[in-house]
Amino acid sequence: MTEHQVINPLSIGTDYEALAARYRPIFQRIAEGALEREQSRTLPHEPIQWLKDAGFGAVRVPVEYGGGGASLPQLVELLIELAEADSNIPQALRGHFAFAEDRLNSPPGAARDIWFKRFVDGDVVGCAWTEIGNVEIGDVITKVSLHGEQWRLNGEKFYSTGSLFSDWIDVYAQRSDTGGDVIAAVRTRQPGIVQSDDWDGFGQRTTGSGTSRFVDAEVDAQNIIDFATRFKYQTAFYQLVLLATLAGIGRAALRDVSRQVRERQRIYSHGNAQRVSEDAQVQQVVGDIAAWVYAAEAATLRAAQPAQQAYLARFAGDEQWERSANVAAEIESAKAQVVVTELIQRASTQLFNALGASDIRQGKSLDRHWRNARTVSSHNPVIYKSRIVGDWEINRTEPPFVWQIGNGPDRKI
Template identity: 70%
Template sequence: MSQNPLSVGTDYETLANRFRPLFRQIAAGTVEREQARDLPFEPIRWLKEAGFGAVRVPVEFGGAGASISQLFQLLIELAEADSNIVQSLRGHFAFVEDRLNAPPSPARDAWFARFVAGDLVGNGWTEIGAVKIGEIITKVRPEGENFVLNGAKYYSTGSIFADWVDVYAQHSDNGADVIAIVDARHSGVSHSDDWDGFGQRTTGSGTSLYVEVPLSAEQVIPFETRFKYQTAFYQLVLLAVLAGIGRAVERDVAHEVRTRKRVFSQGSADTTHGDPQIQQVVGQISAQVYAAEAATLRSAEPLQRAYLARFANDAEAERQANIDAEIETSKAQVVVSELVLRVTTDLFNALGASGVSINKSLDRHWRNARTAASHNPWIFKARIIGDWVVNGIEPKYVWQIGNSVKTD
């Protein structure tokens, strides 16, 4: 085995067929979970046991060796089954990617072993309340050769299901930004399912508290070593969520039209499925979903290039790949958000008033898409793209949110 084997891709159909029966099983319970706000603990356990969290781990370490594009193709298929679960795994796959970009070491290899064993990683980055932009209240305090973590995070997507949590914090003594890798089972860690959004309601988002949580030195990672294309990666997870929602809309509208018995007197056929105007609505939806998925997968390609360039000793190729990753995922975000939001509304043009039945929960597609599309507002992304195209201004690689530092 080479010192640093990389995940360069595998046969996609073979990989996907490992998980498609699980995806179908997950899809069968999605509406019920949505209606009851039942968190998907059991479906996520199925995925853990099947090794889904290790698909990016190199084959030599027991993973599937999937490329980034293949990972996101899988996530789109899973999001078609349940978009909430994909968003719940966002922090996990980002931390896996960070360890894939880490220099070879026993500590890195230990993480690969944890991922292969089924361990999942949650997310603890965002703070709310009286927090100014750029400010981090969550602190890591030195305790001899080790550390202690204290703080609170919101939007802690997936943490309630996780074995570990990837927490953005600062050193209490020198203010340096760090990533604290927290044992989610420690008694000082607590999670609340208090996310109050109207969509993506079973992602396990909400408030996480960290009270005197011990950390070894290996569990505190300098933030400047974080993988460069992280923002593009996080955005791609949301694009996969959106593309998967689009595929679910196409699936559901086709089923509803195919099985509908009632017709309108002003229609163009004696069956709904035979009505050319209804067929046109469904066909337009299918085309828009195709474009959304294609744009998502195309924008994943420069991330794989950035990953490979990381270990190719070509600084300029790595820099350009990271720029491409940020710009291309931004372009995809602008168009995919609009396309999927359109299809989640247009599906009702193919149905009658019965389509808005609460029992069908078809409104969940729009609510979920609107929620995912509200992250990292695309209006700013369009401006960033324009600044790059016109002025060659390199995009920023770390985004932040908080209260304005300016006072009246």
Template identity: 60%
Template sequence: MTNDTAQLDDAAVHSAVDELSTGTDYEALAARFRPLFETIRATALDREKQRALPYGEIRALKEAGFGAVRVPKKYGGAGASLPQLIELLIELAEADSNIPQSLRGHFAFVEDRLNAHATSDQSGWFARFVSGDLVGNAWTEVGAVEVGTVDTKVTPGPDGWVVNGEKYYSTGSIFADWIDVFSQRSDTDELVIAAVSTHQDAVAQQDDWDGFGQRTTGSGTSTFRDALVLPENVFPFESRFRYQTAFYQLVLLAVLAGSTRAAAREVAAQAKGRTRVYSNGAAPVWSDDPQIQQVVGEATAQGFAATAIAVRSAEASQASYLARYEFDEAKELQANIRAELDSAQGQVVLVKLALEATSTVLNALGASGVSESKRLDRYWRNARTASSHNPVVFKARIVGDWAINGTPPPYVWWIGASKSSAASEKAGQ
């Protein structure tokens, strides 16, 4: 038992099984949401064409309790394990891959509160999640902000604390009741997370994400101008759950797996209904052509493999969550290393698999398959866009360094202007 555990009141240490989210009957859980997923799928193409944000769809998910599936059953949630959450997000991503990415910040904040519950009562936040509150995220600053620097500030004051700053890539925040804001205290320079309510005029959000894929994730700029935040909703960043970067990647793996499955499913449907054939094909009916069947079969198998990789990758993060409640620092450290490595290994393989599948599956159709009205390219565009986060180009090296030299992976990394470019840009202003 560590020193900090010894200092805790017995009442504050929640280690009973009913306090944890260890898993539930997956089929029963998924059955609750599949009719809603089907409704979302049926309207996804129209949203893509119109670039219409899924306000109604996300509201329906809130009302159905989707945001609380990881909350322990004792507090009104479903008690799902992390692998079960990822599998559920894959099913949702198969319907519309934008929506699980929109909820990425929410489930990360839920995960953080699940870990915090090991040492302090988080039942208040659990109740918010169960009632339908969603949390967005606002972490990234752009422009001349030097890497490792945080310009967004939290300022304590006698009349309340306020947040000031601007963030980009604030995915899902436009749908949220709260925003998880990475910031710095102006008085102590401590890095913190501020949970800021969006129900105030001091918070402004723009849907100005201009990527060619994942267009309806509600990503863009969040601006805070003296936005109020309660002191109890400001958390030291050093207390953030340790497998957070692995977790964020797991949600992207779910997005990739769902995109792969969706592409295979839709092309299969298009191939089945196709009446035109080529004279140099292998069958008089398109759907009976063994080469067309092979193309669709390979993409379908790739969707199966993508699901297996994503769900398997989540098992280590679930182990990290459970290790948090054992108060064994060495065991928790090893669990966190494994969580990061497993998500990285899953990313290295799944990115290639998803990009290949969402492109080559179109070989099962003729030129009509690239019709703008069908937008079958969206599966590749969405997979390509999701693959651009947490750049995979660095992950194989990190995994290789661990395999060869036993070097632990980084848990947190920064993005920003290099020191030289930041200085040059500021000098030119």
């Protein structure tokens, strides 16, 4: 091992089957309660605690620090398996893994070591970035200000995905003194933080994506991070977690439709066989779904590879390699988004063509697969990703690495 590797060990991958074997029993337990949680809208506090206790939040931390040492494609593959069990949970952990990825990309030193230890000890980080209401693009109303010797955070965020389950919250804010954009990592369990379970989307109903309010919440100075230093492939990374969630939804839809067809007793007089499981047209529907899910999963795993290269390039001292790797990470995640979005929405709709009217009953909740897929697909509008990819292919225009949402400027007619 070289001196550079001793000082800054990287997560380059491990034996995937051995890694996954640690978590598959937990995934199975999560899957067993997923339908009941969906129907009762019970937040997955206990399942996420199982994962925390098993060190799941540290799978990307280098093994030298006690983590799993997984590569980014291996993390994505784990998230696909988790999403098959319950698609809400990988999305709830999306902010955690993004913050952990940012710490993986930060310079070696005591500050990074502290976060690695927290991840290994089971700490999970939620996120709170988006402000809704009368907020124009580029505005950040949430502020972090120095009061005497203590920094304090004030503001309100929506889409605080995963924060209800977290020990820390990754808050996008603005310094009141310099106006600079920062990430403020705040401890969740402290005075001045009020969290609300007011997410009312028709899908992904238990991701804990409600409102977070901050009133003079304390922030340690070392946990105020200049946003300009944020890892460059962050938008690609966020999209990869959503792609993994979609692929897992597809696997769950395939699992459920296969079981329903296998067990179905009622047939139609104008069908093609004495058993539904032997009906050639029904078999074709399930076969199509299997192929679409296969393609979606393959595209997702392929898209994760350039993001891993961008992580490795971060410390290679080759600016051109790092830049091209970041472009590839963004473009390939966008290409995968265009394809995976369509395939999984199609699969989660077509499954009903293999079934009957009894299978639309609420007790089975088979519609959750489409609702969840449609909800995940509504993040980061796919039409813009198609345009970005097209502009790259035609003009070699680099993609935007950070984007924002907010009200457009007033237009006078």
